[in-house]
Amino acid sequence: MTTAAPPTALFGYDFYQNPFPAYEWLRENSPVHEFAFPVGNIRTWIVSRFDDVHQLLGDPRFSSNPPSWASQEFMDAKMMVGSGTAVERIITMLDPPDHTRIRKLAMSAFTPRRVAQWHEPTHAIVEAALDRLERHERPDVVDYAGVIPAEVMGKILGFPLDRYNDMLHAIERAFHTDPEDEDATRKAFEEIAEYGRVLIAQKRQEPADDLTTALIQARDGDDRLNEDELVAMLAVLIMAGLDTTRNLIATTVLSLLERRDQWELLRTRPDLVDSAVEEFLRFNGGVAVGFFRFAKEDLEFGGVALPKGAPVIPAVASANRDPRRFADPDRLDITRTVPRHVGLGFGLHNCLGAALARLEASVAIPAIVRRFPKMTPAVPVDELRYDEMWLVRSLTSLPVRPHGDG
Amino acid sequence: MAERARLAVDQRACVASGLCATLAPALFRLTGDGVGEPRSALVTGAAEIESAEDVAGCCPSGAVLVTPVLDGAEG
Numbered sequence: 001m002t003t004a005a006p007p008t009a010l011f012g013y014d015f016y017q018n019p020f021p022a023y024e025w026l027r028e029n030s031p032v033h034e035f036a037f038p039v040g041n042i043r044t045w046i047v048s049r050f051d052d053v054h055q056l057l058g059d060p061r062f063s064s065n066p067p068s069w070a071s072q073e074f075m076d077a078k079m080m081v082g083s084g085t086a087v088e089r090i091i092t093m094l095d096p097p098d099h100t101r102i103r104k105l106a107m108s109a110f111t112p113r114r115v116a117q118w119h120e121p122t123h124a125i126v127e128a129a130l131d132r133l134e135r136h137e138r139p140d141v142v143d144y145a146g147v148i149p150a151e152v153m154g155k156i157l158g159f160p161l162d163r164y165n166d167m168l169h170a171i172e173r174a175f176h177t178d179p180e181d182e183d184a185t186r187k188a189f190e191e192i193a194e195y196g197r198v199l200i201a202q203k204r205q206e207p208a209d210d211l212t213t214a215l216i217q218a219r220d221g222d223d224r225l226n227e228d229e230l231v232a233m234l235a236v237l238i239m240a241g242l243d244t245t246r247n248l249i250a251t252t253v254l255s256l257l258e259r260r261d262q263w264e265l266l267r268t269r270p271d272l273v274d275s276a277v278e279e280f281l282r283f284n285g286g287v288a289v290g291f292f293r294f295a296k297e298d299l300e301f302g303g304v305a306l307p308k309g310a311p312v313i314p315a316v317a318s319a320n321r322d323p324r325r326f327a328d329p330d331r332l333d334i335t336r337t338v339p340r341h342v343g344l345g346f347g348l349h350n351c352l353g354a355a356l357a358r359l360e361a362s363v364a365i366p367a368i369v370r371r372f373p374k375m376t377p378a379v380p381v382d383e384l385r386y387d388e389m390w391l392v393r394s395l396t397s398l399p400v401r402p403h404g405d406g
Numbered sequence: 407m408a409e410r411a412r413l414a415v416d417q418r419a420c421v422a423s424g425l426c427a428t429l430a431p432a433l434f435r436l437t438g439d440g441v442g443e444p445r446s447a448l449v450t451g452a453a454e455i456e457s458a459e460d461v462a463g464c465c466p467s468g469a470v471l472v473t474p475v476l477d478g479a480e481g
Contacts, residue, residue: 057424058424058427058428060428060431096429096460100429100460100463100464103463103464104460104463104464107463107464107465107466108463110466111465111466111467111468112419112467112468113468340422340439340440344423345423346423346424347423347424347425347428348425348428348429350423350424350425350466351423351466352466354421354423354466355466355467
């Protein structure tokens with residue numbers, strides 16, 4: 001006999017601390033599960049098995065564009081990401097042909113070939129960050145993990161992201177499921193959009209050989225995107241470029257500290273880095289669930305009838321732990337080579353920065369393990385906490401002793 | 407303006423993102439392992455070529471290759 005509800009309320013405090021028992025319950029008992037999303041209290045479905053998530057992300061019967069396809073209830077609850085701000089126009093929520101036109105403008109900067117040029121700068125950034133971690137009075141891996149994507153993205157965009165910590169706080173408020181007040185979410189998205197506007201204004205004054213200048217040229221020179229789309233592009237690069245990678249790095253370091261055999265394996269076997277990074281993306285991918293998808297018509301999905309406009313959440317972190325897909329899925333094994341995960345999404349909206357995320361993780365995680373082989377957590381790991389953010393699984397802090405207890 | 411183009415997917419570069427088959431299912435399909443492959447090695451007409459070039463421009467691994475076949479150059 002199965003229980004009628006997951007062991008923790010979905011997207012509640014306990015769920016965020018450890019979502020995996022709830023994911024397991026969903027996969028076993030209700031793979032396309034209807035529940036009330038805590039923000040807005042609206043009817044939502046969450047999809048948790050690998051095959052279903054994979055299908056959903058590539059299914060043309062669904063769109064991630066709320067203005068065209070979401071239920072009135074969803075729009076009225078201001079559930080659209082960035083509702084009432086320039087963030088409404090981020091590429092993540094556009095359909096073709098707008099999606100295609102805008103993705104092409106940014107994609108060329110993030111192909112594996114183009115990303116390879118950031119290999120040496122990323123190494124230098126990581127080494128400097130490790131120096132600072134060692135000297136810090138209260139060394140924290142979450143700080144280390146945050147500075148790396150901020151500095152790498154800063155180099156690609158063409159300016160130092162001085163306000164990246166403000167942006168990380170804004171992102172946390174923007175995707176929080178227990179907001180301080182009704183307007184907190186909109187204000188947080190507006191803060192991110194406004195930073196984008198400031199950076200664009202600066203770069204218009206001082207163009208250079210960087211991605212921001214190329215995007216401004218596409219706007220001002222060729223009219224291939226409008227001003228709102230330009231601001232949204234900067235905002236999404238800041239949002240998607242910072243927090244996801246920070247969480248991938250920080251949560252993975254924690255997982256390795258808890259599994260010294262894997263820590264030692266990574267430290268002594270640099271040849272395993274490629275399979276290790278794929279395993280980190282599967283096990284602790286920066287993104288917990290994808291953006292809402294909306295049924296474009298009344299339809300059936302995984303045996304469940306969904307009304308037109310129904311918001312559906314692809315639980316990628318659950319898909320990546322599905323035993324139907326992965327043998328012994330809750331075991332972190334950096335020698336695992338198959339099969340493919342959905343940690344970077346799938347289909348139209350697959351991660352544009354995938355090659356950069358792989359680069360940053362492949363440098364930052366092995367480097368900390370090699371520099372501080374005896375590192376230990378500075379607090380009992382069961383005291384560590386995760387933010388109440390629906391999009392990402394975000395450690396609040398990870399204090400460490402870089403040279404261990406000795 | 408070429409009316410035909412060769413279409414190929416570099417199978418080693420492909421990261422199985424599924425973008426090609428989602429954006430242009432008439433031109434691409436996925437193999438059992440999720441790797442993209444063209445349905446036909448040749449695309450014809452401006453609309454098909456533009457669609458193929460859209461996919462090439464959006465592919466996260468830069469694995470889609472569209473090469474115009476210039477008129478009179480076919481042998």
